Amino acid sequence: MSAPLLTVQDLVKTFALPRRSIRGPRPTVQAVSGISFRLERGRTLGLVGESGSGKSTTARLITGLVRPTSGTIDFGGVDVARADRRQQRALRRRMQMIFQDPRGSLDPRMRVRDVIGEGLVVHRIASGARLRTRVDELLEMVGLRTGDAEKYAHEFSGGQAQRIAIARALATDPEIIVCDEAVSALDVSVQAQILNLLRQLQDELGLAYLFISHDLNVVRYMSDEMIVMYLGKAVETGPAARIFEEPAHPYTQALLSTIAQDEWADPQSATPGVAGEIPSPTSPPSGCRFHTRCPLAFDRCRVEEPSYAVLGEGHLAACHLSHDRAAIA
Amino acid sequence: MIVYILKRIGAGLLCLVLVTVFVFVAMRLVPGDIVTVQLQNAAGVTEEQAQALRESFGLTEPLVVQLWNWVLGVLHGDLGNSFWGHKSVAELLGERIPVTLEMGAIALLLAIVAGIALGIVGARRRGSWADGVTRIGAVIGLSVPHYVFALLALVVLSTAFRWSPPLVFTPLTEDPGRYFQQVGIPIVALAFMMTAAIARMTRSSMLESLGAESIRAVRARGGSESRVLLIHGLRNSSIPILTLIGLELGAVFGGTVILEAIFGIPGVGSLTYEAVSQRDYPLVVACAMFYCVMYVTVTIVIDLAYTIIDPRIRTAGVGT
């Protein structure tokens, strides 16, 4: 097992909100409240959560688009959070991102060739004939034709546009690709094609993925390891297969019940979902943030925020009940 | 909310200060002063006599001192006296303000009603002849300066109908007929330009709003077309229209200066024109202050209107 490519420790991001009154402190919202994880070469870390979970903010923190309030992001010996401009540039080469809206993330005025080649030009990796060759190479890698290079981005379907986005991400030979809901806006059949492409590229190039999605089926297929986020906190982390098999945290259990396998055969067996709504990130509940909706909540949950219970094989869950389980195990 | 209003007022005051100082200084940089104007045709006036006259107006002091004295005066509520005739500036302004406000208000009302109506027609019947006429009219309205329009109208009406507007002012309350004969053309000239801009903005803003999913949802509930258009569509389009009205008002105020002078209307506009020609510094600065206050007030009112129309602007924080 190689050393991790990316190590994130206690990452926190607080946003300031516009003032409501003249007196008093400025209201803030803590989008990410202490996330830690490791990303390894050739592996996929799945990041699951609903709105307000902080998963998108985490993606932006990792890629340096947003500066963290505290915590470290160690990428190959450099702390992304504290890197200067030159270092950041070098880091951007090695870490790329793919977004949810395939057509929205491509400049409609640029030809595909320029879209894919932009990274190469900006980082001065190639130019002229070498640039052209590399772009053609990338197009083939993602399953497009070299003839497509001269077209404009808006002429393509959603799935094809996402392939262009992937080619663009691969241009600088990155080690890590952050996929932020990369297949959520695609049709089911197209989604399958893109997932296969991503897996294939991972095998061929040894890429590490931070795969963010709200779709648990997709996360299950893609991820080696997984983090479940709720209101800025990681409530459960560990090997994905294990978590899907035996979810320890009540929130994870609730999420997984929404994709219950046997539901298709017999709807009566569909377990009732979670009650209530996700609280606003501006005023998270006291103690365990999930206690307002948790069917298993008891007094301690309201008061004390649970620490991580170690459940073996790298599986952690932030739940008071899990501590008892861990004690027994 | 209070914070918002206070901020706006603060910004407005700052604007007032900056404009006033600028005008104050700029006027004194323009060649000629009250003395040269007053003594233009007088022969045999010596340089010492001219300087003495200047001193009596306080014009020989350094610029900064002049400014300081004036500011002190204003803070005590004294806007100074007109160089020309020594009447109180405040009094002069006071006589003229109602006239200009009246004219401006009528023009504005006309423009809003006509502009929005035409804009709605244009959006509703896109591509029809009514739409085409409106759009061409709008281009004309925006391209032809208001005073050119007014002069053309004057020429046409006088040659074709042997008619000319009265040159002596009668207030609206006294004799509406004569009032509109004199003030009619300038009002229409002002309104025409504003109507053009408002119609165009209304049309494009409405077209955009009418394409929204929420409008389709109103139709899905069984809403009538007129309801969709006038209540939901118009309200959703109103913010850009309001912004435009605020901007156009600046043009209105600018327009009053020349138009009042041409048509002999005793408003702030013609007062400003006279004051500038005569280098009547205190009066010019006071007129500039008037326009600035008007503009700032309108802007603040429109900002408040935004918050009434769009609840999202009211609670300008993070939504759940």
Added chain:
Amino acid sequence: MTVTVSPQQPPAAPGGGAPLLEVEDLRVSFAKGGRRLQVLSGVSFAVDAGETLAVVGESGSGKSVTALSIMGLLGGGVIDAGSIRLGGRDLVPLQRELRAIRGRDIAMIFQDPLAALDPLFTIGYQLREALRFGGYPRQRIRARAIELLGSVGIPDPERRQSAYPHELSGGQRQRVVIAIAIACRPKLIIADEPTTALDATVEGQILDLIKLVQQEAGSALLLITHDMSVVARMADRVLVMYAGAVLEEGPVREVLGRPRHPYTQALIAAVPRGVDRSKPVPTIPGSIPSLLETPTGCRFAPRCPHAMPVCAAAEPPIFRVDEVRASRCWLEDEAVHA
């Protein structure tokens, strides 16, 4: 053993009696850049009173256009041919009179509740509007609106009714949209991707709510979705659409458990449910035909693993497999197999 029926007639909806909604050979096109693009090419189906029919498809399938055609909210689209009968009355020639039917007899639940509610008006106002359009007695509108908000699970409805859409959460907004839809107890509710914009944990609540209100009002539900699990949870019968045509129809359990049409099979397989991680996800090669292409023969043939020469030559009609199932595929035709 198949019974070949004339292509226009859909299989009889179960339950006997005249169906509530009967769509027959609906053809819809849009004008774009001087050309006419065919969006629906002969869609036929029926919905019984009180039943839930799901319409499943990917982009370009025409499922949303079908819903909008029924409501008469096509915008730029034109119904070229076909009929839409509600309680026996054909809605197609009635475009102007449809206003009276909308909201009252047919109601719609939209995909994105934030977009479907006017941000400048309170939710109470919009709900009262719906009641007013539906001809509810004026004096009782206010009370009924509060009642409706309560029935869809909005806490403290009396106070909340003066809230604006952006002040509510996504789930609550969708509840308001549902309340507006059922305000006049419509006979048919059309729900267009009602939970796509919502979080997973809220989705279940909203689906349960839709089922609840549907049963209480005794309405039929036409559920448009791309998500098979939603179909499984909510629908009695399902219609599978592709590129403007219906390819398969039948009871949900049967279609999902034993799909007959190759497209349905591929679509179900393409969702990575319990897929072995070491293998690729089964995909459908190629892509959805664009509107500019006018295919001859079966529209799915270019991507179909079971394509035969006849598939490229002629478009298959709907074959009724038995009383409740149908599939538009030459594989169903025994004569072809021979």
